[in-house]
Amino acid sequence: MKKYDAVIIGFGKGGKTLAGDLAGQGKKVALIEKSNKMYGGTCINVGCIPTKSLVHSAELAEAFHFDSFEEKAEFYRSSMEEKQRLVEMLRKKNYDKVNASDNATIYDGTGSFVSEHEVLIQLENGEETVYGEQIFINTGSAAFVPPIPGLSEAKRVYTSETLLDLKELPKHLIILGGGYIGLEFASFYASFGSKVTVLQMEDLFIGREDREVAEAVKTALEKKGITFIMSAGTKQISGDREAVQVEYEVGGKSETVLGDALLVATGRRPNTKELNLDKAGVETLPNGAVKTDENRRSSKSHIFAMGDVAGGLQFTYVSLDDYRVVKSALTGGSYTAENRNVPYSVFIDPPLSRVGLTEEEARAKGYKNVKTASLPAPAIPKAQVLQQPTGLLKAVIDGDTEEILGATLFCSESHEMINQIKLAMDLGASYKVLANQIFTHPTMSEALNDLFSAVK
The missing domain is CATH 3.30.390.30 (FAD/NAD-linked reductase, C-terminal dimerisation domain)
Known part of the structure; x- marks a missing residue:
């Protein structure tokens, strides 16, 4: 069994930064990532970077004032290609930066705890167990897909991650969920030229925001042509290769909406299901997140969690700041995750x-x-x-x-x-x-x- 000073599970912002830091100090580091399409984490591959690339392209699409949907669709295809070029370049850059160190070993596989210090890695061909004096969890979060009848069987259904691989511009995009992710996609797809309908279960639009500002946001998005259906309880989803249909209920009345793509944007959950945290004695919160203190230390003093998996705000710069918190804890510093002003x-x-x-x-x-x-x-x-x-x-x-x-x-x-x-x-x-x-x-x-x- 190979022994490391640090085993890091997850190639996200906090994990890869910590890996580079510790390897630079001469410590032996194992960095485990289950997908070679996720070097650099969610932000670079299926989050901030690709979506903001599309936001920028969508702004250009509006400025070009294309005459036909075909022209809009062609520009969308080229925008997706540019997005992919950017993602692949940054993914490689992140991999190379860590891999350049002789003290860091990257494992392509799924890590799960065997004991407090041992992590089993399921590789493409076989498995390997490694020992970590300290272990750091940075596995991020995953899209939550609710148990709606027909959803798992229907075609043309996407999450915020899989929709980024759609090469054809939807004429009508239906979005389940009026949260921040759903609104971002609604905004830039409307700018590209899609008709967009947002179904939200709650009756309050972006409920955590100031009411006056929230109303201004809703009005602005409606002026872009986005339709919001509030208090909509989704009852059934059906879809084939041609179209997808959502049956919902508002005020006791059943309605249907037909589109050619459905985005399920109903939130994200911490990625802990495959970790077998119970075998390490690591406590979790009701939503599955790792329970940590202000130093991002788990219930086991040598195991830490950073970023989305620690249950806080789901932003890549929070993961980076969690790295600073962990580094402070490791070096006897006083910087903690308490009372941070997070924009x-x-x-x-x-x-x-x-x-x-x-x-x-x-x-x-x-x-x-x-x-x-x-x-x-x-x-x-x-x-x-x-x-x-x-x-x-x-x-x-x-x-x-x-x-x-x-x-x-x-x-x-x-x-x-x-x-x-x-x-x-x-x-x-x-x-x-x-x-x-x-x-x-x-x-x-x-x-x-x-x-x-x-x-x-």
């Missing part, structure tokens, strides 16, 4: 970005003097220059301390702007710092002057 962006058109609390959340947490400020995107000069005046910006302030509690930006380039607010929050700065900051002109960032000057 996020939903790449719809325009993008929706947020960090911290909404007004409702701030009041629910007991803040006594909550102040807010709002700014319509049309009031931003750069938004007019870009001919992208859609949106709304909102900030939430602790009136007693002047600290920023949170902000939601629904506007062009919000995914860049939100990082400046996150930095101000990390520094504990007064909102007046942004209200009086000197920004270049004309930029979207200078809207922060007006937004935070409007605090009341």
